[in-house]
Amino acid sequence: MIYTKHVGGWMKVLILGYDALEYTLVERLDLKNLKQREYGKVSVPITNPLGDPSTPVVWSSFITGKLPTEHGITVPIEWKNNFIRRTAKWLQQHKYLYFLTSELKIGSLLDKTGFKHQMSSSKSLSVPTFFDAINKSVAVCVPVYNKDVFRVYPGDELERAISDRMYRRKYEAKVRKIFEYEKERFFKEIGDEWKLLMVHFHISDILGHVYWNTPKKLIELYRELDSLTGFIKHKVSEDVWILIISDHGMKKGLHTPYGFYSSDRLMRLSNPSITDFYDLILKHVEN
Numbered sequence: 001m002i003y004t005k006h007v008g009g010w011m012k013v014l015i016l017g018y019d020a021l022e023y024t025l026v027e028r029l030d031l032k033n034l035k036q037r038e039y040g041k042v043s044v045p046i047t048n049p050l051g052d053p054s055t056p057v058v059w060s061s062f063i064t065g066k067l068p069t070e071h072g073i074t075v076p077i078e079w080k081n082n083f084i085r086r087t088a089k090w091l092q093q094h095k096y097l098y099f100l101t102s103e104l105k106i107g108s109l110l111d112k113t114g115f116k117h118q119m120s121s122s123k124s125l126s127v128p129t130f131f132d133a134i135n136k137s138v139a140v141c142v143p144v145y146n147k148d149v150f151r152v153y154p155g156d157e158l159e160r161a162i163s164d165r166m167y168r169r170k171y172e173a174k175v176r177k178i179f180e181y182e183k184e185r186f187f188k189e190i191g192d193e194w195k196l197l198m199v200h201f202h203i204s205d206i207l208g209h210v211y212w213n214t215p216k217k218l219i220e221l222y223r224e225l226d227s228l229t230g231f232i233k234h235k236v237s238e239d240v241w242i243l244i245i246s247d248h249g250m251k252k253g254l255h256t257p258y259g260f261y262s263s264d265r266l267m268r269l270s271n272p273s274i275t276d277f278y279d280l281i282l283k284h285v286e287n
Helices: 023-029 055-064 082-091 095-103 106-112 155-163 165-190 203-211 215-233 277-283
Strands: 012-018 038-043 077-079 117-119 137-140 196-201 240-245 249-251 254-256 258-263
Touching: 012 215, 023 038, 023 215, 023 249, 023 258, 055 277, 137 165, 155 165, 155 203, 165 196, 165 203, 203 215, 203 249, 215 240, 240 277, 249 258
Parallel strands: 012 196, 012 240, 137 196
Antiparallel strands: 038 258, 077 117, 240 258, 249 254
């Protein structure tokens, strides 16, 4: 069990969401701030027929404690056109057709021709999140709930950054500017009154795709995130339960079919699912 009682009442929960944080790399580099007292792999729902965990789908499962079929978000983006939306969901049932449309970049073509899409939003969720269930909860840049990662991050430039070394520096500068904004928003909130505070940092996913074949750069990034985590820990009191979570990992530029979790309190979890944390969080936060 998690020890959550302290002199002042129930424990507050701080969730650090690092997108695509890879368990094996954290372990290999022995990043102690990220590993904490208990850590390991976490199973995540996969609705993509190619076996690729989707950021909006998985984070929706984390903040609701439900599987995609229950919370209502099974695809990463929603097309405004009803026919295209139904077709996209149908393609999920056909692996090779799905792969073909992905390779041909049909989605990007449709977007350019006026058939606009957007990331699934909290309006698409059919069940409440822990932000809705817990008084004094704060969400900072959390996918689906209050951030559209496809619009915020220059995702359409990602492939160019991967293939064009000369462009990478400019692209990383753009990504880091967004990262600085996320940190600024987070540190403004951390000093206020809250019972649950969650922040999502997307940089580990974006630069993980860019630098997977540049080990030195990737290691530098992971050590930077470890240092950031250590700095955050010194900013909060001992009555705060710090939970670190990722929606999937990253190997060779591809998403791995598992995420990462880390807790500064002993939970004694065995092969946890990302949906398991919802009830644990609600149980240990007093409303």
